[in-house]
Amino acid sequence: MASTADNGLKIVIVGGFGVGKTTMVRSVSEIRPLNTEETMTQAGVGVDETTGVEAKSTTTVAFDFGRISLNEQMVLYLFGAPGQERFWFLWDRLFSGTLGAVVLVDPRRIADSWYAIDRLEHHGTPFIVARNNFGDPVHSLDQIRDALTLPEDVPLIDCDVRERESSKNVLIALVDHLYALSHAREKNQ
Amino acid sequence: MTRRSVDSENPDRLYTVTGGRSRTDDTRLDLVALIVAESEPTAGMQSEHVRILRLCQSPVAVVELSAYLELPVSVVRILLSDLLDAGKITARHPRTGARRGTSQAALTGLAEFPELPESELLKQVLVGLKNL
Ligand SMILES: Nc1nc2c(ncn2[C@@H]2O[C@H](COP(=O)(O)OP(=O)(O)OP(=O)(O)O)[C@@H](O)[C@H]2O)c(=O)[nH]1
Ligand SMILES: [Mg+2]
Numbered sequence: 001m002a003s004t005a006d007n008g009l010k011i012v013i014v015g016g017f018g019v020g021k022t023t024m025v026r027s028v029s030e031i032r033p034l035n036t037e038e039t040m041t042q043a044g045v046g047v048d049e050t051t052g053v054e055a056k057s058t059t060t061v062a063f064d065f066g067r068i069s070l071n072e073q074m075v076l077y078l079f080g081a082p083g084q085e086r087f088w089f090l091w092d093r094l095f096s097g098t099l100g101a102v103v104l105v106d107p108r109r110i111a112d113s114w115y116a117i118d119r120l121e122h123h124g125t126p127f128i129v130a131r132n133n134f135g136d137p138v139h140s141l142d143q144i145r146d147a148l149t150l151p152e153d154v155p156l157i158d159c160d161v162r163e164r165e166s167s168k169n170v171l172i173a174l175v176d177h178l179y180a181l182s183h184a185r186e187k188n189q
Numbered sequence: 190m191t192r193r194s195v196d197s198e199n200p201d202r203l204y205t206v207t208g209g210r211s212r213t214d215d216t217r218l219d220l221v222a223l224i225v226a227e228s229e230p231t232a233g234m235q236s237e238h239v240r241i242l243r244l245c246q247s248p249v250a251v252v253e254l255s256a257y258l259e260l261p262v263s264v265v266r267i268l269l270s271d272l273l274d275a276g277k278i279t280a281r282h283p284r285t286g287a288r289r290g291t292s293q294a295a296l297t298g299l300a301e302f303p304e305l306p307e308s309e310l311l312k313q314v315l316v317g318l319k320n321l
Contacts (some may be wrong), residue, residue: 001247001248001249002247003247003248004307005223005247005248006223006281007222007223007281007283007284007285008222008250008281009219009220009283009285009314010218010220011282025231025258027193028321032254033255034252034257035256036252036255036256036259036261036262036264037255038261038262038263039261039263040263041261060261064254065256066251067253067316068318068321069315070313070314070316070317070318071313071317072316074313074314075221075223075248075250076314076318077220077221077250077252078316079220089210093220094220096304097219097283097285097304098289098304099285099306099311099314100221124301124303124304125298125302125304126302126305133206136312168318168321171318172315172318172319175311175315175318176312176315178305178311179308179312179315181302181305182305182306182307182308182311183308185305186307186308
């Protein structure tokens with residue numbers, strides 16, 4: 001990273017178990033993927049019967065990430081976020097301040113991405129959906145769009161995240177989409 | 190991934206590292222805030238503080254420090270708060286130019302994406318990605 005780097009940016013890659021999140025981070029990152037963990041205290045899990053005090057639980061969740069230096073000032077961090085529901089609190093933490101998200105879909109397990117999409121819509125995080133290549137596709141992209149009840153204006157593309165060019169194109173498609181949204185907003189103001 | 194989980198970490202060690210504190214002002218340091226050392230380690234300084242100052246000769250993100258130090262992000266934030274308070278490091282905070290929840294956006298019905306950055310920044314990101 002340049003010594004002049006002064007602006008850290010975030011993009012989150014979400015999706016079900018084994019869909020290729022870490023593979024995508026690895027294929028575009030300038031460092032080998034690093035991993036760490038965040039611990040968070042969740043309040044409101046219930047009220048302790050014996051003390052009457054609101055119970056809290058601390059959960060630890062691991063995630064991995066990579067880095068791309070965009071220029072002398074801007075550094076982009078890519079986070080692979082686990083898709084399971086019990087990690088929702090981490091998601092909210094990671095999503096805050098992110099530019100946008102990529103939802104990776106394994107075409108054999110489409111339902112695994114429902115929750116991720118729900119969460120992103122709820123959080124107001126713009127995203128695109130990328131179908132990862134796990135063999136010749138059985139469904140058309142339109143059928144996938146229907147299965148995900150994805151609005152027309154959310155881009156849906158094919159990818160093979162084992163390939164750097166393909167992963168790069170997914171990121172470009174996301175930022176293109178973000179640019180279009182932002183540009184439209186500015187014109188309307 | 191060879192990293193061991195801090196779940197298996199001796200809790201006493203984490204307690205010692207943070208001086209028993211478990212909370213900090215989380216909002217002050219984003220995961221991707223870039224940390225830069227502003228002074229050399231001094232004698233008697235806590236070893237984690239020394240390591241941070243050495244690692245941050247040039248900018249390093251909070252989340253990267255957490256990975257290198259093999260400590261949870263929340264623990265690293267506490268260590269960094271100490272160093273910030275002592276003026277030993279500075280933090281370069283992320284800037285996206287996002288206009289969080291402006292009433293203007295609400296009026297135009299575009300409050301859908303409250304954190305969407307300004308297009309100028311996104312253009313720079315695009316150029317950077319295409320040049321990879
Ligand atoms: N056929 C095929 N396999 C892939 C592709 N991307 C990843 N894989 C393989 O799928 C497996 C899981 O990939 P990961 O990148 O570890 O998936 P992940 O989403 O990080 O998984 P978890 O973190 O465990 O949820 C690995 O064996 C990858 O090599 C792809 O595009 N096509
Ligand atoms: Mg993974």
